[in-house]
Amino acid sequence: MSRVAVPPSPASSSDDPWTGVDEDLPRPIAVRYSLQDKVFLQVVRVLAFTVLAITSGIGIFLGIQSVPTLQHYGLSFFTEYRWLPSQDIVGIAAVLLGTIQVAVIALLIAFPLSLLTALYITDWAPGWARPLLVRAVDLMAAVPGIVFGLWVLIVIQPRATEVTHWISKYLGWIPFFKVRTDVDYPIWTQAPGYPSYAGSAAIAALAVAMMIFPMATSVMREVFSEAPAGEKEAALALGATRWAMVRTVVLPFGRGGVIGGTMLALGRALGETISVVMVISQAFEIKPYVLESGTATISALIASGFKEASPAQLSALLTAGFLLFVMTLVVNSMAAVVVARSRGGGVTEL
Amino acid sequence: MTAVEIAVEAPVEPAAEAVPAPATEVLRRAGHRTREDSLTLLGAVLGSVATTWVAYSQVLPFSGSVGFVVIWYVVFVAFYAGLTALTHPRRIVVDRVVAAVVMAAPALIGLALLSTVLTTVWKGMPALTHWNFFVDDMAGVRADDPFTKGGIAHALVGTVIEVCIAVAIAMPLGVATAVYISEVGGKGALLVRTVVEAMTALPSIVAGLFIYTVWIVNLGMETSGLAASLALAVMALPIMARASEVVLRVVPNGLREASYALGAGRWQTVWKVVLPTARPGLATALILGVARAVGETSPLLLTSGASTFFNADPTHNPMNSLPLFVYASVSTGSPEMEQRAYAGAAVLLAVVLSLFLLARLAARGRKNR
Numbered sequence: 253m254s255r256v257a258v259p260p261s262p263a264s265s266s267d268d269p270w271t272g273v274d275e276d277l278p279r280p281i282a283v284r285y286s287l288q289d290k291v292f293l294q295v296v297r298v299l300a301f302t303v304l305a306i307t308s309g310i311g312i313f314l315g316i317q318s319v320p321t322l323q324h325y326g327l328s329f330f331t332e333y334r335w336l337p338s339q340d341i342v343g344i345a346a347v348l349l350g351t352i353q354v355a356v357i358a359l360l361i362a363f364p365l366s367l368l369t370a371l372y373i374t375d376w377a378p379g380w381a382r383p384l385l386v387r388a389v390d391l392m393a394a395v396p397g398i399v400f401g402l403w404v405l406i407v408i409q410p411r412a413t414e415v416t417h418w419i420s421k422y423l424g425w426i427p428f429f430k431v432r433t434d435v436d437y438p439i440w441t442q443a444p445g446y447p448s449y450a451g452s453a454a455i456a457a458l459a460v461a462m463m464i465f466p467m468a469t470s471v472m473r474e475v476f477s478e479a480p481a482g483e484k485e486a487a488l489a490l491g492a493t494r495w496a497m498v499r500t501v502v503l504p505f506g507r508g509g510v511i512g513g514t515m516l517a518l519g520r521a522l523g524e525t526i527s528v529v530m531v532i533s534q535a536f537e538i539k540p541y542v543l544e545s546g547t548a549t550i551s552a553l554i555a556s557g558f559k560e561a562s563p564a565q566l567s568a569l570l571t572a573g574f575l576l577f578v579m580t581l582v583v584n585s586m587a588a589v590v591v592a593r594s595r596g597g598g599v600t601e602l
Numbered sequence: 603m604t605a606v607e608i609a610v611e612a613p614v615e616p617a618a619e620a621v622p623a624p625a626t627e628v629l630r631r632a633g634h635r636t637r638e639d640s641l642t643l644l645g646a647v648l649g650s651v652a653t654t655w656v657a658y659s660q661v662l663p664f665s666g667s668v669g670f671v672v673i674w675y676v677v678f679v680a681f682y683a684g685l686t687a688l689t690h691p692r693r694i695v696v697d698r699v700v701a702a703v704v705m706a707a708p709a710l711i712g713l714a715l716l717s718t719v720l721t722t723v724w725k726g727m728p729a730l731t732h733w734n735f736f737v738d739d740m741a742g743v744r745a746d747d748p749f750t751k752g753g754i755a756h757a758l759v760g761t762v763i764e765v766c767i768a769v770a771i772a773m774p775l776g777v778a779t780a781v782y783i784s785e786v787g788g789k790g791a792l793l794v795r796t797v798v799e800a801m802t803a804l805p806s807i808v809a810g811l812f813i814y815t816v817w818i819v820n821l822g823m824e825t826s827g828l829a830a831s832l833a834l835a836v837m838a839l840p841i842m843a844r845a846s847e848v849v850l851r852v853v854p855n856g857l858r859e860a861s862y863a864l865g866a867g868r869w870q871t872v873w874k875v876v877l878p879t880a881r882p883g884l885a886t887a888l889i890l891g892v893a894r895a896v897g898e899t900s901p902l903l904l905t906s907g908a909s910t911f912f913n914a915d916p917t918h919n920p921m922n923s924l925p926l927f928v929y930a931s932v933s934t935g936s937p938e939m940e941q942r943a944y945a946g947a948a949v950l951l952a953v954v955l956s957l958f959l960l961a962r963l964a965a966r967g968r969k970n971r
Binding site: 285286288289291292293295296297300301302303306307310313314317364365367368371372373376387391392394397398400402403405406407411415462465493494496498519522524526529530551554558563566569570573574576580581583584585 | 666667668669693694696697700701703704705706707708710711712714715717718721722725774775776778779781782783785786790791793794797798799800801802803804805806807808809810811812814815816819836839840843867868869870872890893894896897898899900903904925928929932940943944947950951954955957958962
């Protein structure tokens with residue numbers, strides 16, 4: 253830290269100009285806008301409040317639409333796991349659990365990768381490669397979800413099922429990794445009548461992880477790159493290795509960004525639709541077995557169930573959508589607060 | 603003592619009070635790799651590959667490429683640590699292990715991304731190499747027809763029309779909202795900002811469900827390109843407003859004050875000073891918003907219907923679009939349609955990539971100013 257002494261300005265040296273400040277009251281300023289400005293202000297205000305009406309209207313509409321459903325099903329809407337609108341049995345317990353499972357697994361995959369990639373970009377990559385890597389991450393954020401969904405479905409799933417088969421075979425005693433089938437059957441001939449490994453929450457989470465990775469990485473990288481250069485150089489000058497410097501300076505400084513970026517990514521993961529719809533085989537069941545075929549998420553439920561929905565079922569779907577929106581909103585707001593605090597009142601751009 | 607690991611970058615600006623250095627003194631390259639370092643790395647790589655190969659495919663009953671790579675990587679890190687530990691203190695060993703782990707993450711993601719792009723283009727090649735893929739529609743084409751029949755012209759046109767209408771709705775409203783928040787201010791602006799920021803959390807599928815319920819079920823409109831545009835606009839509006847507001851906020855206040863000091867009014871300041879200054883940033887934000895809208899599938903799934911025929915009228919009849927075409931083609935399960943889906947995805951990727959490059963060009967304008 254170099255603190256340069258400010259040379260005394262000529263004004264403050266001889267006679268103090270601040271003595272007269274008390275008598276010098278501010279002059280009242282009358283604001284009189286020209287016609288042009290009046291029109292401009294009114295037009296912009298009307299447009300902005302139109303947007304306010306539209307956006308808040310959506311939230312209110314979803315909220316109102318979910319009232320009849322909640323009245324009709326009551327608390328059982330949250331505890332019932334089956335989704336059988338034709339028999340008037342509708343509940344989102346299984347869907348909610350599936351949504352959270354997919355999002356959390358995606359986060360477990362994406363979080364270490366984002367953290368390490370962000371650190372690599374700010375602290376390990378050679379100077380010339382940094383802007384290229386930043387651009388590549390931004391570009392990855394623009395890759396449509398359907399492309400990742402297609403890739404996971406056709407390229408990754410055949411390999412991923414081998415891995416999940418292996419995990420369930422040797423680590424199946426951990427409830428999460430269990431698959432209720434005969435694990436000794438080879439992967440290419442499934443035990444008949446039992447769940448298989450394809451279309452599980454874990455494999456859908458791979459696609460979601462690809463979708464949320466760029467967002468988490470760019471938030472973390474931005475915060476890491478703001479770590480004070482003076483302290484980093486001081487650590488190196490004291491003989492710290494690069495890792496020691498990162499551990500003592502960059503990571504403590506960027507903790508808020510790491511948490512905030514992760515939560516923003518979680519918010520995105522909860523609402524991710526198309527890549528999940530492509531991969532999962534839908535099943536309404538409460539189970540911890542994330543490697544087993546069959547799961548359901550709110551977004552996939554909406555995407556697959558809207559077409560045949562009667563007005564009452566549509567209301568149930570809207571309630572599920574409203575719940576999804578509220579979850580995302582809470583997670584995003586918390587993330588925004590954390591990121592803003594870590595940047596000292598800065599802005600979140602995503 | 604190894605100074606090797608201390609990779610201080612050369613100081614960017616020479617210190618102002620620097621004593622003139624003797625001409626003979628050459629700046630030592632920090633972060634330089636000695637021959638020993640390189641050979642340690644090489645040895646660890648070769649040793650780990652050999653060990654893993656012997657153990658994995660000859661001794662132990664394992665198979666599969668994923669397992670090989672994972673075990674090789676673990677063995678490599680162990681070997682690298684062991685070799686380094688022969689000559690270096692513990693903290694250097696830790697540093698190198700961490701470096702190996704840190705570099706694996708971007709390598710893995712890079713491979714995944716490369717694999718995504720290459721498979722998409724590669725598997726789409728058979729369909730992409732027929733020119734009719736770009737000028738025909740799928741009307742009357744059966745799933746197992748050869749690639750000389752059928753194409754995605756209807757989906758391309760649909761995507762362009764839907765995204766154009768959505769942007770025509772969302773962009774003016776978004777920029778006006780951003781101007782209101784950042785240039786007019788006040789309590790109303792705070793309210794608008796809070797609500798708009800909250801609505802950026804709206805999942806795209808819920809935006810689609812909203813338009814489906816209101817426009818198609820309650821108002822009785824047909825599934826059409828316009829409904830899809832509305833869904834995209836609802837989704838993009840908060841995002842564009844927020845991105846524009848961030849751009850407007852970084853316009854230096856000095857410019858506004860200078861404009862007012864010259865006697866300009868509010869409108870003149872916004873129109874002649876703030877917006878021109880923010881133009882490159884706004885352009886970038888908006889193009890990135892468009893890129894996101896182009897790739898969005900879920901709102902379209904609910905609102906536009908999927909046609910196989912050419913339809914340039916957004917107000918009547920279902921309209922297809924690129925993401926929807928890809929989704930519908932994969933769902934059929936036929937191998938030919940799967941390849942068409944890949945080809946459609948490759949075109950979609952190309953569209954997004956060119957929009958991204960456009961955004962880069964727009965952003966470059968800022969630096970030249």
